[in-house]
Amino acid sequence: MRYIFAMWAAPMALFWGWFYLSLNDMNFGYVMFSRRMHDFFFQLYGQMLGIDPAIIPGMVAKTCIFDGFLLMALWAFRRRGEIARWIKERWAGPVPFERMQRVTEAGPKLPAE
Secondary structure, three states: OHHHHHHHHHHHHHHHHHHHHHHOOOOOOOHHHOHHHHHHHHHHHHHHHOOOHHHHHHHHHHHHHHHHHHHHHHHHHHOHHHHHHHHHHHHHOOOOHHHHHHHHHHOOOOOOO
8 A cells, every 4th residue: 555655646746846846946957947847838738738727737736636535545445444443442432430440450460479
């Protein structure tokens, strides 16, 4: 499961890192991170898709959020037994005082010296 998360998170980190740096023109001398390249790519994607380039980052963000929820649902499905036990323990409430007192009175069993 961690490989699936890594295979999802790595491209997201690369894209959003590039997006932030190029949007703010933090290019460090590289043309790829320049604002001109940022505008060029989104203009190109907008022309290919036939939509306004300004809405593409929002569409990508919505897709990333949806993918994240999809991965969380897959993770929760795989761990449904552990999650169900955790919920049952939470809903059971605190341990009754009488039961807790019996446990503490018995004390731990130590080996005879």
